[in-house]
Amino acid sequence: MTPPPAPAAAPDPAPGWLVPGALVLRLMLVAALAVALSGSVAAWLVTRASGQEAMRRMVSQQTDEVEVVARLLASKIEQSQKVLRTVAAGITPGMLESPSSLEWLLQQGLPAVQFFDTMQVARDNGELRLSLRAGQLEKAADLDPTERDALRRTLVDGKPLVSELITGRTGEARVMFTxxxxREDGTVMGVVAGALRLQSQSLLPPSMTLPARDDSQLIVFTRDGTILSHSDPTRVLGQVRDEVGLAPVYTRWQSQAQPVVGRGMTHVQSDHIVSMAGMPLPQWIVARVSQSQALLAPLRGAQREAWWLAVASMALCMLLAVALMGWMAQPLAQLTFKARQLLKTSTRQRPETEMHWPQAGGEVGDLVRVFQGLVQQGSLQQSRKDTVVGQFQAVLDSATVGIVITRHGMLEVVSHQACVMLGYTAQELQGRPSRTVYASDADYAQVGDRVRAEVAAHGAFDGDICFLRKDGTPVWARVQGRGVRPEEVHGGTVWILEDITAAREAQVQKSWGRMHDALTQLYNRAAFDERLGQLMTERSARQRAPALEEEGGEAQGDGVVLFLDLDHFTVVNDIAGHDAGDDVLRHVARLLVSHVRQIGWAARLGGDEFAVVLPGCALARGQAVAEQLRAAVRAWEPSYQGRSFTLGVSIGLVVLDASLQDVPSVLYAADMACYDAKRAGRNRVETRHARDVSVTSSGRMALGPV
Structure with a gap:
């Protein structure tokens, strides 16, 4: 017998404060670095956000400024036109014939004349009747050619005009208004014009650019780039292309041939912020060019101060974090101390294991030695588990049927016979989703619905399921499934699989030729009648049991039937031959199947006539599907013997309502709707309800093969 263990020594009392181990010290360092990193990132984000907000405000303010100045200048232009309109209203046809009376009117009679620096009046034949400069008469020969051109254009167009910039021989830049x-009959009898100097108080006074700023300049220029007003007076009548910051923006704007509009726009460059707004009538542009670095200089200083404050705050937070972690780590340090005491007082020898334990120091090494005993116990339990699992796998491998255990949609256990049936190895299936052995997501979902319905009704599942082997071939199996623990729905399911592929194929071979069209592989007329009749019988049963429908949830539509007749199909047969016609029919059949596979089925009724049944489909959805089928056929352009053909399809749609009692009445209604589509011009969808067609038992037309 093993001698009794020696009495344990009394443990040493734990000190009041324990220095944290190496792991905790490393965590303290990580925490300090995390505080520094998070603080730096936060400070950087705040700095970046404040810079972006400041830039946004400056852009908004500068854009508003140029818009206001542009509107102000536009109002001055409009005011000048109103003054000139007042002068024009006082000139009568008789005054144009009497220069003296015209001179008296302009010099004495109309105070509004003093608004302009120069005034001219010309007759409709272009003869200059009067020209005043600063209130004094001027010879016609002294008139600038640009001014003459503005007078002539006004006489021709009969509309007011604001001329382009006029420099002239005097060197005084000015703008002319005409x-x-x-006359009373609306014809033009002459023109009156007034000119304003560019730098006059009524147009562009020098005070407009004040106050002067070294970091920003307000500029007014014409569309062709001539500067009209500038914070630096020496730049007036210069070129925008010589302006730093504004030149590239103006060049890009001119290359894009953008119109002059009153709405402001701002371009932010690396060193300049350029805002522009236009005046459409005189085709002038107001621009504010600011140096971004100078504008942001106060913000940069504030940001630097914020960074120093952030650094000081981060240092204080790091100290507090380290102190708090040292205090919070005391329970872990005490646990380590207790573990050491436990190792000292234990006199029981533990056998060495094959596991390579980490050679770590500090509290990690102590915890490793404490947990070694627990790992040895776990190894013993694992050995027992492996024995049980080996015995269980031996039972699975000796079974003559396939056995599969699934849990939460995953394949946990797959027997050897099941692997052979599905063409996989156990390693390829175990741990994989159950969806792996199905052909599509739709098949997987459909089988899931079947299983849940039968398990809810009978507590187990028993039925035939088609799986997909690894090589892509289908395999049919009779499947029996039952929960591992019936009281737990998600506790796992045991499935027993029996291969019935050979019997299934033999059964299918007998009925395939009877139920399918040999050319298109679709259901034939007999199969169509049978399936549609079954659908209508089920519908009648639902109508007789309304209470069951209410318990089952929302009622769906009874469904729709589409009757399809190809347009111009005989052209393909007559020109390209019957082989080409057969190819067209096969392709159309594939189109139908690809569009309705998930929601219904298709059949060939004969010739170039097809039918599509959409069970449970509402009218709006059926019309949408019919339109998709029509568009798909129309978009296909087959080519045979070097010639392309354009096909169409006329589609008649009928809703399966209570008034349609049998298959012939449904086909008659759908055929009549298709006839409506043919008569309306072909290649369209027409809908008929049963009430729109007079159908009696003696008068129904059952369609036969065409």
Missing amino acids: MPLH
């Missing part, structure tokens, strides 16, 4: 003079 206003046509009309």
